[in-house]
Amino acid sequence: MQLLVRLFFLGLMYLLLYEFVYPLEKKGAGIKNCCQDPLPEGHWHRDIPATVFWIGTDITQWSPKGIFRSAWDEHWIRNYGGEDSPKARAGLLPGTHAATLNPFYVALPFNDLAYPRIAKRWIPWYDGGFSYGKSQCKGHWVEIKNRWGRVVYAQWMDVGPYVADDYCYVFGSCRPKSKSGIDVSPAVKEYLGLDGFDRVSWRFVSEKDVPQGPWIKYLEEAILYSVIKRKELEEGRSRKKK
Template sequence: MGTSENSLRFTRIRVVATELIIETLSLCPSALRRGGYKMKPGTVTHTIAVLLSSISSLFAHSTPKKAEPAKVRASKKSDKLSEDILLNVNSLAFTPGHWSPPPPEAGERYPWKRNIVTTVFWIGEEPSANNPVPNRSSSWDKYWTRSYGGFDDPNRAHRSDYIPVKFTPRQNPVYCALPYNDKAATGHRPEAPQVVPWFREAYQGPAVSTCKGRWIAICKGNRTVYAQWEDAGPFRTDHWQYVFGNERPKPNLNKGAGLDVSPAVRDYLGLEETDVTNWKFVEFSEVPRGPWSKLGENNTFVISDRKAGKI
């Protein structure tokens, strides 16, 4: 089969796939409104994934240029959270056997992500041109500001010992955000059990994130800070290929930032508001004590010390 014929065939595939998506998304809601039938949550997106997979299988013997994944904007509502997300059709039709994480260095479970543009964010942050989403809530805590105890004022003049001077935070002030959320409206995202390295050992049921609270090491020069993962971002919540794989962060309004850090992280490392760092996941057993081990109901150190009767 010639190149031009291949191109024509796959152009038709893309057209058919697009039409199926549009038709499914437009017809199903109207049918639901009419009360003609009931659909379980996720049926629409599952149907789309199956249709696309079926179409692709008909032409599996051809070898066209790989097309960009189609994206459908959807709104998900959860008992705890409401957020707009981008559903990646490749994610919905994810095949675990087609992906494996990059190999870590000798003796390391997780590899370093190097030269990552890093920006500062804070609990209670208001939306701005480069930060369209307010940080009063997080991907995993609708009442994040309340849980923390207040506004994590980033003004250095209003901070002392890595915390705001007006109150003592009820959560770890050394926190960060990465552009992936393992939670869906109900349960977890379909790829999460395969791509989150610790998913099975950390699983506590469909309502609980396996990513929230995980520790990461962040390095700048000769200083390393340890922060807990407490939100999804910047900008994206679906980029598992970067967070757990070997892709680079996607372009965005903040110079392609792939890591958000709290004012405490900024101050410990001496970062600018936009800077470049290296980071990697670490096990709790690898985290030494420091400013990050002192405060917070969500802090693994505090929880462990209480269980041991140390505090």
């Protein structure tokens, strides 16, 4: 009888080890193989699956409310001047309105405001004197290259696709957690000649290293449009007060 009890407990211990300890060891091994430190700003992420998104994206299972705001802008679609639909274009620009933000934008899967401690350690350009509650990722420039070597520059304006904590991929050498590693705007898609689910290479670049191109031209025009719209809004408010 005592032998049966001992065998029972030995079997139970083996089951616990197999079900809980062994999976944890496997997970630990995976972590050890992952990058432990951020890489320099100009590190290339190669052969990354890219998908297309846009300001005002239709409702889907991944964006049940549509993309009317970004992780860092509550009024993204309003601040852009309207929807950036890929179906209504005027060349590289939206065909329904004058864009008041740069139409060359991307989303990457990390949110520094949601993970401030990780951001402090992993963002290569992290600035401790930055205003509290203001993203240090928003607006940072990204260089993107298609498989034929054509290059475009865009600004990081939202978080995704799918996750917001993939810092080992965004700032390190790991592969992305999700099936797609970068979301690109319709302007980026058109400029690079992408078709739905292509693979690209990308890296972070400093603003001073961004060359002249439509991404600068349209950004300057967007700033001008934004100033004009703001002035018109202020004049409208002053007329109402009178």
